[in-house]
Amino acid sequence: MCFVVTSPARADSGALIRTTSDALRDAASVIEARVTDIRFTFDPVAGPRTVVTLGDIHTIAGEDPGREVQLATLGGPLPNRRLLVVSELAHFRRDSRYIVFLTSSDWFFSPVVADYAFRIENVAGREVLVTQSGNPIVGVNEFGIQVGGLSLEPGARQMRTRFDRIALVEDAAVRAERALSHADFVGTLKRLSATAAPRGSFKRSMVPGRVWNVMRVDPGQEGPR
Amino acid sequence: MKAALRIAAFVILALRAVDAGAYAFEVCDHKPVGWTQALQLVQNALSIPANSARVSDYVNAITRWNNVPGMRQMFKHAGITTGSSVAVDDGRNDVAVTTAAEIGNARGLTFTQFDQFWCDAFSDPHIVEADVFVANVGTFGPVALEGLIILSPRAVFLHEFGHALGLLHSEGYDIMRSTGPSPMVGGTGEHVDLFPDDTEGGRFLYSQPILRTNVFSSPHRLISNPNTIASNTGVGPVIACSSGGGKLNVMATVGNNGNFDMKQTERWFVSPNPKAYSNGTIVGQWKNSTYHAHSATTVWRTITLPPLMPGMYFFFHGVNQLHENYEPDEADNVAREALFIKVVHCRAP
Numbered sequence: 001m002c003f004v005v006t007s008p009a010r011a012d013s014g015a016l017i018r019t020t021s022d023a024l025r026d027a028a029s030v031i032e033a034r035v036t037d038i039r040f041t042f043d044p045v046a047g048p049r050t051v052v053t054l055g056d057i058h059t060i061a062g063e064d065p066g067r068e069v070q071l072a073t074l075g076g077p078l079p080n081r082r083l084l085v086v087s088e089l090a091h092f093r094r095d096s097r098y099i100v101f102l103t104s105s106d107w108f109f110s111p112v113v114a115d116y117a118f119r120i121e122n123v124a125g126r127e128v129l130v131t132q133s134g135n136p137i138v139g140v141n142e143f144g145i146q147v148g149g150l151s152l153e154p155g156a157r158q159m160r161t162r163f164d165r166i167a168l169v170e171d172a173a174v175r176a177e178r179a180l181s182h183a184d185f186v187g188t189l190k191r192l193s194a195t196a197a198p199r200g201s202f203k204r205s206m207v208p209g210r211v212w213n214v215m216r217v218d219p220g221q222e223g224p225r
Numbered sequence: 226m227k228a229a230l231r232i233a234a235f236v237i238l239a240l241r242a243v244d245a246g247a248y249a250f251e252v253c254d255h256k257p258v259g260w261t262q263a264l265q266l267v268q269n270a271l272s273i274p275a276n277s278a279r280v281s282d283y284v285n286a287i288t289r290w291n292n293v294p295g296m297r298q299m300f301k302h303a304g305i306t307t308g309s310s311v312a313v314d315d316g317r318n319d320v321a322v323t324t325a326a327e328i329g330n331a332r333g334l335t336f337t338q339f340d341q342f343w344c345d346a347f348s349d350p351h352i353v354e355a356d357v358f359v360a361n362v363g364t365f366g367p368v369a370l371e372g373l374i375i376l377s378p379r380a381v382f383l384h385e386f387g388h389a390l391g392l393l394h395s396e397g398y399d400i401m402r403s404t405g406p407s408p409m410v411g412g413t414g415e416h417v418d419l420f421p422d423d424t425e426g427g428r429f430l431y432s433q434p435i436l437r438t439n440v441f442s443s444p445h446r447l448i449s450n451p452n453t454i455a456s457n458t459g460v461g462p463v464i465a466c467s468s469g470g471g472k473l474n475v476m477a478t479v480g481n482n483g484n485f486d487m488k489q490t491e492r493w494f495v496s497p498n499p500k501a502y503s504n505g506t507i508v509g510q511w512k513n514s515t516y517h518a519h520s521a522t523t524v525w526r527t528i529t530l531p532p533l534m535p536g537m538y539f540f541f542h543g544v545n546q547l548h549e550n551y552e553p554d555e556a557d558n559v560a561r562e563a564l565f566i567k568v569v570h571c572r573a574p
Contacts, residue, residue, distance in 0.1 A: 016330050016362065076342075078314075082353070083342035087335040087388040088403075109329040115403065133249070133394045133403055138451050147396060147404060149449030156252045157393060159344040178450060213314040215328075217272035217321040218361045220279050 017114040021142045021196035026113045028104035028202040029062030030189055032120075033069065034097045038163045040076040047212025048076035048084050050163075052092040054100070060189055062198030065102060070204070073110040074212060090117035091132060095165050099129065099186070104200030106207040118145075120182055121152060124173035127182035134166075136179035140188050142196065150175045247397030248426030253344035259391040259430040260352050265303035269311055269321035278366030279322055279378075282359075285367075286382040289419050290390070292554070294437025295484040296427040299390060313356040314338070318389070322378075325360040333359045333381040335388040355389035357382075368409065368416045371444045371561055373456060375405045379417040387423060391430055397422040398447035398454070398480070398521045408445035408454045410480070411542075411560020413502050418557065424482045425519040439482040440489065440516055440544045441557035446478045446523040457523070458564035462537065466571035469532035473508075475564065477542045480521040488515045489545040493528055495538040495566060502559040505541055506533065516544070530566075538566040 017023050024030070033054035041049045049072040057067060075086045090112040092098065101116035118129040118137060129137040131145070134153030139146030152172040169175070180188075251258040266287070273279045291298040303318075311319045313336045328334040338354040365378045374380075383400050384407075394403040399422035409416040418441070419427070446457050457476040465471040481487055490512045494505030509528040516522060543559035545552060552558070 016325060016332075078338070078342075081341055083339040083350075084314075085337045085339070087337070087385065088331050088333070107329065109331075109334075114331075131396075131403070133396050135396050135452060145404075146451045146453075149396070149447075149452045150247070151249070151396065153249075155247070155249045155395070156257070157249060159251045159253045159258060159339075159350060162251075213312055215311045215313060215321065215323055215356075215358060217269050217309060217311055218324045218327070219271050219309070220274040220277050220322065 019143050020140060020145060020192060023101050023113045023116045024061070024193050024196040024198055026103060026105055027062060027101040027116075027198040028200050029065055029102050029198050030060040030099065030193065031057050031065060031069070031102060032060060032097065032099050032186070033057040035092050035094050038092065038094055041072070042077070042079055045211050046072070046206065047074055048078050049074060050076040054098070060099065060186055061193035063201055065202050069102065069202070071111050072206065073112070074108070088115065090115050092117065092163070093119070093165055094163055096120070099189070102202040104198070104202065107203060108206050108210050111203060111206075121168065121172075121176075123152070123168070123176040123179070126176070126179070128176050128179035129182060129185050136176040137185060138178045138180060140180065140185060142192055148175060148178055152176060247395045247399065247422045248401065248429070249393035249395045250391055250426060250430060251393070253348060253350050254346065256349060257391070257430055258339065258350050258352065260299065263297070263299050263301050264318045264355060264389060265301055267303055267317045267319050268305045269319060270305040270307050271309060272322035273320065278364075281366050282379040282382045283320060285379060285415060285417065286386045289383055289415070290386055290427065293419060293424045293427045294439055294482055295433055295435055296424065297431040297433045299427075299431050300386065311356065314354075316354060318354060319356045321358055322361055323358045325362050328358050328360055331360060332362055332376055333357070333385040335385045337388065337391075352391055357385045357389055359385060371409055371411050371416055372563065373406045373445065373454065374409070376407065377417060380407045383417060383419065387426075390427060392423070392426045395422060396452050399423045401426070402454070404452070406454050408443055408447070410441045410443050410557045412441065412557040413500075413559070414554065414556025419482065421480050421482055421519045421521045428484065436485055437483050438485070438487060438550050438552045439554055439557075440487050440550075440552070441480050441482065442542050442544050442560035443478045443480060443521075444560045444562050446476060447521070456563040458540070458562045460563050460565060462565035462567040465530050465533070465566055465568050467533055467535050467568050468571060469530055471530045473528040473530060473566075475526050475528060475540070475562070476523050477526060478521060478523045479516050479544050481516040481518055484518050486515055486517045487545070487550050488513050489549050490514070490547040492543050492546040493526070494541050494543070495533065496541065497536050497538055499539050499561065501539065502541065502543075502561070506531070533568045535568050535570055538568060540564040540566055
């Protein structure tokens with residue numbers, strides 16, 4: 001079996017996250033929770049934020065973050081009525097349950113470790129986990145998260161319902177046939193966290209000193225091609 | 226006839242098409258959300274200097290997306306900035322290289338702005354700004370080999386430009402995968418390229434009704450479940466007798482990025498030269514195989530090796546080998562597979 005999870009681009013974490021063990025070590029805690037509210041804020045420094053409130057929290061590993069957690073991810077409506085979307089950041093939907101890795105690192109874009117926010121879907125009476133792309137999780141070990149071939153979500157994502165529960169494709173049960181059960185996924189995470197334990201405290205606030213719409217560049221150092 | 230005899234017999238064991246249509250995008254009701262006109266890109270020349278490997282990656286991303294058959298040319302280079310920072314809310318479509326830390330230890334990040342945040346029956350939202358950042362992680366510039374590489378910056382440029390166009394992640398045989406590695410195309414030209422799901426997504430959002438042809442061979446295939454990209458073959462080496470007759474079970478992957486079906490001739494050949502993309506010893510041929518528009522297909526073959534001189538051989542697979550179809554780009558027609566073949570003298574039984 002081949003486990004691969006390194007992604008083209010993921011944020012936000014203290015270091016490059018290549019494996020499940022990396023993600024666990026970067027996390028303060030791994031929780032299961034329900035999205036109870038999503039609202040939007042704007043601040044000239046912090047920028048547009050989508051503030052996701054998580055309740056009904058069960059701690060799977062690491063620090064207990066309490067009864068409620070708010071995740072203020074960069075992106076959302078701007079004062080000029082535009083919408084900012086930042087690729088690669090974890091996205092949440094109302095009334096959905098997730099397993100989320102909460103970072104112990106300083107963060108600016110999102111307090112979620114990389115894109116380690118997995119939605120729990122009930123498919124034909126089975127609780128399974130799906131990735132941000134909607135692909136069912138079929139395996140997990142210290143090296144990575146293994147996903148199934150086809151997303152349970154339609155290719156056309158409705159902008160109107162971007163933050164609402166998503167309607168899965170008709171043959172979701174077939175596509176999720178090999179998915180790990182919720183219990184197996186959680187059990188494996190608990191086992192893995194025994195050797196790659198979450199540590200530190202969840203940073204509830206973003207790191208100060210950054211302005212949302214200014215990005216420093218990296219001067220090119222290498223010679224001509 | 227002699228030439229025909231040199232071509233070893235082979236058997237088709239299976240044919241499997243990779244799932245097509247695995248691209249994702251946003252819609253407002255039934256209207257896809259994208260750009261109304263081409264993106265005017267502004268290159269940050271401090272982080273993407275002229276004549277650098279970085280600018281090669283930037284140009285490759287523009288070129289690859291602009292060359293999608295049947296898709297409007299959506300990227301235009303419109304100037305440069307030279308500052309040490311870039312604003313992401315200034316109406317310009319900036320492209321820059323940053324440190325990984327600057328973008329939350331991601332490999333890349335794209336800020337996309339839509340002209341309205343709501344969607345209802347009367348609205349028609351579009352993308353109006355996209356700023357692309359690629360982390361200074363890994364080696365910039367062309368990828369020299371067709372091996373499996375986890376996320377070269379060149380691939381990240383291509384991936385983030387897909388987001389800038391309005392495409393979302395999809396875990397198919399494509400560059401928009403969020404789980405690596407990305408597949409690559411074979412040949413003597415560019416290996417970091419787009420794949421049928423990417424090109425179909427681009428065409429869907431920005432179609433231009435022109436017939437174009439492009440088939441390519443890739444040393445990589447999609448494993449659907451579990452979902453990952455893998456080499457078509459193992460590395461081997463497989464041992465074969467110089468007298469010939471050895472059977473070789475291999476996979477080959479072909480993609481059709483064009484917008485009509487292409488019937489053509491495939492060949493397999495071997496050579497001690499790793500760059501023998503056009504002049505190896507032919508070991509197999511399949512005439513009139515058809516690859517459908519917007520699809521990628523992995524086939525199983527059993528190839529019977531002909532007599533060969535002892536030595537180590539590289540293994541190649543090529544499409545459109547008799548040039549039955551005109552293609553603007555034929556540099557991607559032959560892939561060198563990962564497999565090595567070791568040919569040795571064998572004792573007579």
